[in-house]
Amino acid sequence: MPRVSGDAGVSEVPIVGHLTGFVDELRARGIVVGPSSLIDSARAMEVLDLLDRRSLREGLAATLISDQMHRRVFDTVFDLWFPLGTGARTTVTDLPRTSDGGVDVEAMRQMVAEMLADDEAAADGRLDQMIALIVDEFGRYDSTRGEAFSAYQALSTVNPQTLIARIAAAMAGGGDDDGAVGDRPGTDPMYRRAARARASDLRAAIESETQRRMAGRNGRDRVADYAVPPLPENINFLSAGANDLAEIRRTIGPLARLLASKLETRRRRAHRGAVDVRKTLRASMSTGGVPIELSHRRPRPGRPELVVICDVSGSVAGFSQFTLRLVYALRQQFSKVRVFAFVDTVDEVTDFFDRGADDEDFGASMHRMITTARISTRDGHSDYGNMLKGFVEEYGESLTHRGALLILGDARTNYHDPRLGALRELTDRARHAYWLNPEARRNWGTGDSAATEYAEVIEMFECRNATQLGRAIADLLPV
Structure with a gap:
């Protein structure tokens, strides 16, 4: 039976057992892989060249994942379970050096840019060798446990983002057209887009090589604990960075279609009378x-009405924006959707979002709303009590027995009066009332959080990621 090397190259395991372990790891990360998919992947490995990692990667991806949003997680786990090898890689080239023997960083960056622009450099392995040299030279450091490698250190020196112009210029110089706008080569948008993609690939390759070296040192399981990213639908809203939020936004379309189907099924079942x-x-x-x-x-x-009140302060802006995008993707499921936003003062912002539905327009609408709507008139910090009082006084009639109230926010009042009476009045007016909180339940009631007090008046649900949010909306919203 074929065998493959295990952790740190010190043992060998049957390839069937190795594949099963790989699939178990994918399942542990949240990727659903059924028995039939596992069988298909085993059959694919029978006909694939196991020494061709690119073919093996694509073959396993085609049989094991059904959602391309999970590809990033799959690739990271694949690199850990099917590495190029262990230890330092053999190279036939070297980094450019200065007269005193140090690395000529500028010359090295130019060489990397030219390799990224040259398809043959990737095909014949020269680019992979250069990446290995970069990790060895700039990513190596001495830790308390001995030699270690840091992707951050290597990337800080190479700085792929600054190579985009050089890559584009090198790509333009290799074609019939110089790709120049004015006197600057490589400024054509086509070259710039391709250069950005290859700079991103360089970043991923350096991270992958660093993980490979660390897996050989510390073991695959320890590296996987911090190296494998969460699935987009499991990313925490409150800790998500710009790239994470972009990943989350790409889940809106599929999630909205799934939720629309569930709501329609519930509507058909509920409308028997x-x-x-x-x-x-x-x-x-x-x-x-x-x-x-x-x-x-x-x-x-008839379809129910929906009133959404969302906190758009900096601490929960990502959560509110994602939820609003999802609600608007589902707006055809409701007879009317009214949106109110606040920081310390509440204002209706429905008109800002009715103008555009696609991703770009929605982002512009959010920016326009935050900069022009009357949502912050006091100290600029969240004040849920003042919001609730103002909503009762100005917009209380928007809630009817046919509609539902959805409040989005972390319930952190900055020690202002929570005004529980105003919230109780709103819940009495609405047929359904729910509060979606992006903080972990264990943090409710800590510090300036009034979540536990509000939860005594309104049903409050933890929604830290897209999975929890989708489950809440599918189960709670009226039909």
Whole structure:
């Protein structure tokens, strides 16, 4: 039976066991892999060249993942379970040196840019060798446990973002057209887009090489604990960076379609109408007075109204923006959607979002709303109590027995009066009222959080990521 090297290259395991372990790791990371997919991947490995990592990667990806949003996690786990090898790599080139023997950083950056622009450099392995040299030279450091490697150190020296112009210029110089706008080569948008993509690939390759070296030193499992990113739908809203938020936004379309289907199914089931007691008893006469078949009243047509109040202060802006995008993707499921935003003062902002539905327009709408709406008139810090009081006074009539109220925020009042009475009045007016909180439940009621107090008045749910948010909306919103 074929065998492959295990952790640190010190043991060998049957390839079937190795594949099963790899799939178990994917499942542990949240990727759903069924038994049939595992069998398909094993059959694929029978016909693939196991020494060709690119073919092996693509073959396993095609059989094991069904959502391309999970590809980043898959690739990271693949690199740990099917590494190029262990230890330092053999190279036939060297980094450019100065007269005193040090690395000529500028010359090295130019060489890397030219390699990234040259497709043959990637095909013949020269680029991989250069990446290994960079990690060895700039990523190596001495830790308390001995030699270690840091992707941050290597990337800080190479700085892929600054290479975009050089890559574009090198790509333009290799074609029939100089790709110049004015006197600057490589400024054509086509070259710039390709250069940005290759700079991003360089960053990923340096991170992958660093992880490979650290896995050989510390073991695959320890490196996986910090190296494998969470799935986009499991990224914490409050700790997400700019790149993470972009990943989360790409989940909106698929999640909205899934939720729309669930809401429509619930609507069909719920709209049978209440039991008509008179008709049921009349029909039971044929069965001796035993109501075997229930008769239902004709359902009342119509879709519910939805009122959303969201905190758009800096601490929860990412969560509120994502939730608003999701709500607007589902707006056809409701007869009317009204949106109110606040920092310390509440204002209706529905008109800002009715103008555009696509991602770019929505981002512009958020910026326009934050800069022009009357949502901060006091000290600029979240004040839920003042918001609730103002909403009751100015917009209380927007809540009806046909609608639902959805409040988005972390309930951190900055020690202002929480005004529980105003919240109680709003929940009494609405048919359904829910509060979605992006903080972990264990943090509710700590510091300036009034979450535990508000939770006594309104149903509050933890929504730290897209998975929890989607579950809450599918289960809670009225139909």
